[in-house]
Amino acid sequence: MRDWARLAMAGCLAYGAYWLWASPVWRWNGQLHIVGNRLVSHAQILDRLHLQQGTPLFKLDPQKIAAQVTGIPAISQVAVHRWLFPARLELQVLERQALVAIVTPHDDLWFDQEGVVFEAPKASMQARFPIQVWTGLKPGDRLPADMQDPLFSLLSTWPHGQGGRIDLRNLNDVYAAIGGWNVRLGKLEDIPLKLGMLAHVQPLAQSYKDRLEYIDLRYPMSPALKLKAGGVIRPKGPAPAASAAPASASPTGSPSPLASASPGNGKLD
Numbered sequence: 001m002r003d004w005a006r007l008a009m010a011g012c013l014a015y016g017a018y019w020l021w022a023s024p025v026w027r028w029n030g031q032l033h034i035v036g037n038r039l040v041s042h043a044q045i046l047d048r049l050h051l052q053q054g055t056p057l058f059k060l061d062p063q064k065i066a067a068q069v070t071g072i073p074a075i076s077q078v079a080v081h082r083w084l085f086p087a088r089l090e091l092q093v094l095e096r097q098a099l100v101a102i103v104t105p106h107d108d109l110w111f112d113q114e115g116v117v118f119e120a121p122k123a124s125m126q127a128r129f130p131i132q133v134w135t136g137l138k139p140g141d142r143l144p145a146d147m148q149d150p151l152f153s154l155l156s157t158w159p160h161g162q163g164g165r166i167d168l169r170n171l172n173d174v175y176a177a178i179g180g181w182n183v184r185l186g187k188l189e190d191i192p193l194k195l196g197m198l199a200h201v202q203p204l205a206q207s208y209k210d211r212l213e214y215i216d217l218r219y220p221m222s223p224a225l226k227l228k229a230g231g232v233i234r235p236k237g238p239a240p241a242a243s244a245a246p247a248s249a250s251p252t253g254s255p256s257p258l259a260s261a262s263p264g265n266g267k268l269d
Helices: 003-022 042-049 061-068 145-156 191-207
Strands: 033-036 075-083 089-096 100-102 110-112 117-119 131-135 164-167 174-178 183-187 212-216 222-229
Touching: 033 042, 042 061, 042 212, 061 075, 145 191, 183 191, 191 212, 191 222
Parallel strands: 033 089, 100 131, 131 164, 183 212
Antiparallel strands: 075 089, 100 110, 110 117, 164 174, 174 183, 212 222
16 A cells, blocks of 8 residues: 555544544533432532533543532432433432421431431421431531431431431530420430339329429439429339330431420430
8 A cells, every 4th residue: 555545544533533522412512411319409519529511421420429428418329420412420329317396497408328417398308307416517528426326326226206306416425305304314325224213203293393494314313304493393103124124216206395405405305
């Protein structure tokens, strides 16, 4: 083959390669298909990505895109797929499931089983436990280990079907409202024994209900009823064994009337 023919063939191949590389078929056409989003809108996800239409598809890094989208607190996992003909993106997202509601002025914060705090409209969520928690955390925060482990232990033994609130802003002296009873738990330890003791003292507490400030379970083998006037009542008779604590359950019932927060002292009134 003559030299000019070789040059012509090489030129054709180079032109063909450039044409293929520059062809619109390889460039993202702006289509973003999202599957699985309910709490987070299409626009919120697209704004998070800052993608430019016409970018070559091979320059769109799936790992980078996934990291950007999972930066949205309400999204737990993302799978990114790039497709040709036409060049488009598809995202499959897994949103977080609410475990417990966090107390805020608008009640729109939650955390999931990983302890991640996220924001979602109350009307679209149903928490697994009918409980609200004071934490002071913001969307994107994660429950600290010294808060998460004791709290999950408390949730696993929470009385079935009873609503309530828990104040975790002071882990050395935790207050709670459990099924309508104000309870001082102290440190989150010996939780099965404390909740078992709560059931044991409730009949006595009922007779003092109008005068009762809270049930003191900081020392579960020596429970007390703290009265609003300042007196203390201690139950008589043998305490129940630790095995009398309520069995682990995942409440699904509606919350009963809850006590409100008393600002400044971290206590539930």
